[in-house]
Amino acid sequence: MKDGPTLMETEAAEAPAVVRRLLVTMRGTFANIGARLRAAPPAVVVTCGRGSSDHAATYAKYLIETMTGTPTASAALSVASLYDAPAAAPGARLCLAISQSGRSPDLLATVAQQRAAGAFVVALVNAGGSPLADLADAVIALGAGPERSVAATKSWIASLAAIAALVAAWTEDTGLSGTLDELPERLAAADALDWSPAVAxxxxxxxxxxxxxxxxxxxxxxxxxxxxxxxALHAEAFSAAEVRHGPMAIIGERFPILALGGTDRAGVSVCDAAQEFRARGAAVLLADPGGGGDLPAIAGHPAIEPILLIQSFYRMVNALALARGCDPDSPPHLNKVTETL
Structure with a gap:
């Protein structure tokens, strides 16, 4: 058992300050990218990332498609790095590359391919002086600082905040930009919420x-x-819609489920699924910004609620790892930087 807070806990708690600094230092960059995208709207957006960065790309997909109507898809990085296939047909596009280190060879190969096809490349990267930044037309420096824990936390929250700020600048949406001003304070409040029932x-x-x-x-x-x-807990993520197909066949008595709700229609559907599975005997814990959940959550702009939920989650999962006898800072077989080919 570690003495004192883990690196993961400490670094996750730094996220509010990281986001506050990001939104100030990158304000001009967001505005410039937004103006460029309005002047020359992309026909498509291609996202590039692996692991947590690809999860951030999922957030970008939903936010960009719902707020701009621009089709957004994640690139299969192996197409460029292993098959050397010409997957990037010429055309107006935005390539959004997301990375902690900016050094993974397959990511770099894909971004280089996209740029050669004429894409406007925007890199969201935490590490300074990275090869990814050298490839990009515009760089959003996440500025999260070093993360010594293998489990990325503050840099992932910064990635989502940066995506939201980029889309707010692109669309000139005052509702989203206004709620971003309040995000650091709300992240601090989310970090203090008690999710200990999930540990138990x-x-x-x-x-x-x-x-x-x-x-x-x-x-x-x-x-x-x-x-x-x-x-060291096998967990799978599902859309509340997708889980109703094949996966729900294994949900039975005491099957554990963590449900992340929200105040928009998508979040409400998660709450509905949680109630359905609870009625079938599943052991469901619901975090619902709309109220009435098992775990406390903060309501706000629907696009910001998931960022607040993950802030609360990070503190909980750190405690759960310790309760299970695991070291969240140094999981077995993992390195901080994974350079896939």
């Missing part, structure tokens, strides 16, 4: 589902990864 509920679990939908699907994906990464 999941301490002995072997399998688990995490449900989300819409803007919240990315948070469910990130939560499932962190369960596996820090707690």
């Amino acid at each position: 509920a999941f301490a002995g679990a072997t399998d688990l589902f995490v449900l989300g939908r819409g803007y919240g699907l990315a948070a469910a994906q990130e939560a499932a990864l962190k369960f596996k990464e820090t707690c």
Whole structure:
């Protein structure tokens, strides 16, 4: 057992300050990118990332498609790095590359391919002086600082905040930009919420589902990864719509589920699914910004609620890892930077 807070807990608690600094230092960059995208609207958006960064890309997909109507899809990085296939047909496009280190060879190969096809490349990257930044037309420096814990926390929250700020600048949406001004304070409040019932509920679990939908699907994906990464707990993320197909066949008595709700229609559908599965005997814990959930959550703009939920989740999953006898800072077989080919 570690003495004092883990690196993961400490770094996750730094997220409010990181986001506050990001929104100030990158304000001009967001405005410039937004003006460029309005002047030359992309026909498509291609996202590039792996692991947690690809989960952030899921958030970007829902936010960009719902607020701009621009089709957004995640690139299969192996197409460029292993098959050397010409997957990037010429045309007006935005390439949104998201990375903690900016050094993974398959990511770089894909971004280079996109740029060669004429894409406007925007890189969201935490590490300074990275090869990814050198490839980009515009760089959003996340500025989260070093993360010594293998489990990324503050940099992932910064990625989502940066995506929201980019889309707010692109669309000139005053509602979204206004709520971003309040995000650091709300993140601090979310970090202080008590999710300890989830530690008790999941301490002995072997399998688990995490449900989300819409803007919240990315948070469910990130939560499932962190369960596996820090707690050695097999967890899978599903949309509250998708889980009603094949996956729901294994949901029975006492099957553990973490449901991440929200105040928009997608979030309400998660709450509905949680109630349905609870009626079937599943052990469901619902975090619902709309109220009435098992775990406390903060309501706000629907696009911001998942960021607040994951802030609360990080503190909980750190405690769960310790309760299960795991070291969340140094999971077995994992390195901080994964350079996939």
